[in-house]
Amino acid sequence: MEGKHWRLAALVAVLLPLIVAKPAAGILTDMAAHWAGPLVGALEARGIVSGDEDLRFHPETPLTRAELAKLVVSGLGHGDEARLLGDYSSRFEDIPNWHWAKGYIESLSEIGAVEGYPDGRFGPGDEVSRAQLAVILVRIAGLGEQARLMRFEHTPFFDDREIPDWARGYVHVAQTAGLIAGFEDNTFRPLLPVTRAEGATTLFRLLATKGSVFHLSGTLVRFDQGTYQGVVRDSAGTETAFTMSPTAQYYRAGLPSHAGRVRPMDQVWIILGPDGIGSYMDARFADRLVTNLHVTARTVTGTLSGGGTRTAEVSPGALVYLDGRPASLSQLDGVAMAYLIFDRVTGEVRVLDGLNVSVSGRFVGLDTVPAAIAVEIDQDLKSLLLAADAIFVLNGQPVDRVELQEGDSLQLVLDQSGAATYVLAER
Numbered sequence: 001m002e003g004k005h006w007r008l009a010a011l012v013a014v015l016l017p018l019i020v021a022k023p024a025a026g027i028l029t030d031m032a033a034h035w036a037g038p039l040v041g042a043l044e045a046r047g048i049v050s051g052d053e054d055l056r057f058h059p060e061t062p063l064t065r066a067e068l069a070k071l072v073v074s075g076l077g078h079g080d081e082a083r084l085l086g087d088y089s090s091r092f093e094d095i096p097n098w099h100w101a102k103g104y105i106e107s108l109s110e111i112g113a114v115e116g117y118p119d120g121r122f123g124p125g126d127e128v129s130r131a132q133l134a135v136i137l138v139r140i141a142g143l144g145e146q147a148r149l150m151r152f153e154h155t156p157f158f159d160d161r162e163i164p165d166w167a168r169g170y171v172h173v174a175q176t177a178g179l180i181a182g183f184e185d186n187t188f189r190p191l192l193p194v195t196r197a198e199g200a201t202t203l204f205r206l207l208a209t210k211g212s213v214f215h216l217s218g219t220l221v222r223f224d225q226g227t228y229q230g231v232v233r234d235s236a237g238t239e240t241a242f243t244m245s246p247t248a249q250y251y252r253a254g255l256p257s258h259a260g261r262v263r264p265m266d267q268v269w270i271i272l273g274p275d276g277i278g279s280y281m282d283a284r285f286a287d288r289l290v291t292n293l294h295v296t297a298r299t300v301t302g303t304l305s306g307g308g309t310r311t312a313e314v315s316p317g318a319l320v321y322l323d324g325r326p327a328s329l330s331q332l333d334g335v336a337m338a339y340l341i342f343d344r345v346t347g348e349v350r351v352l353d354g355l356n357v358s359v360s361g362r363f364v365g366l367d368t369v370p371a372a373i374a375v376e377i378d379q380d381l382k383s384l385l386l387a388a389d390a391i392f393v394l395n396g397q398p399v400d401r402v403e404l405q406e407g408d409s410l411q412l413v414l415d416q417s418g419a420a421t422y423v424l425a426e427r
Helices: 037-045 065-075 079-085 102-110 130-140 144-149 165-176 196-209
Strands: 216-224 229-233 239-252 267-272 278-284 287-296 299-304 309-322 337-342 349-355 359-367 372-377 380-394 409-414 420-426
Touching (some): 037 278, 065 079, 065 102, 065 196, 079 102, 130 144, 144 165, 216 349, 239 267, 299 337, 309 337, 372 409
Parallel strands (some): 239 278, 309 349, 380 420
Antiparallel strands (some): 216 229, 216 267, 229 239, 287 337, 299 309, 337 349, 359 372, 359 409, 372 380, 409 420
């Protein structure tokens, strides 16, 4: 990237027992448009979950306590221990020697995540309630003592009185730790059965807090869609080369995608297979165009197009440019306009490009060969070349170039060759 201008193509911006699976070569058929698709896909790529013979996951089916045991134990990497414990009698009176999940249930109990019912049963076929799930998650996360101290504290949920006393502290800690969330109406619904998608999602959150899901993450610096080779830069600025499998899973903005839609400067999370080749990539994007940029140490503040200001910390490993050329952060203090790309998890700026407007005028039209934009400047008509990956913004929002209309007020940022790299329109 040194000395080269980068651009993005768009300013837009992942019932059967759960069984341990081989790294997946395809997306589960009933998860393509599901809200939990990218998260379940990540667990599938890690070999923690799989679908049935038709590659279906059945995301809305209630999760049983036996299935939860296998999901959690497999996710924590205790599968070998579970297989060994499967050779011994269960401590629970309702788990016979032939039960398929006996070893996983015993392993879950060994690590202190479950105790069973007061009458000595485990209830393997019982549906897992949200209150029960909160208890298990908090114990696995090592936050049980905090839950005990919070057992008399009211939770912030409107249905707090419906939360059983034995679960109150656990629900409180699970919510504050980000392990399980409430609903949009600010209820927790403690007795509601947990679906398979919800169970997988909460396990994903738990593993993410332990750093046990992704092998690589950060800003995608380069990616060759022909060889599937790329370079990712983490938040500290360390760059790592990787290669994706031709059959890898791709998600973009939470939906199934493909290698052809991966773009430099995407924020990506990558899972590698046992051979070190990527089997999963989730690409996300969050950006803003601001004016009147002010830089203080590693903090930047700019004015938003709709009014108000945005202040953010700049990641230590951020890529910083001025008109598309590498620059220091201090060089961007006072620039009239800046393009910021944010980390979707921390909110820090991971890419910052200061922009100096080169040309102002009114939009007249577009030419295709060569790609150019006709602009009226001081009553003179000029044709300016467009960079292949030029970014178009209309009233502060990313648009396709064909959405411009004759007469739109334009500001253009030109690169050293004179080609327009940003086309900023107001209507």
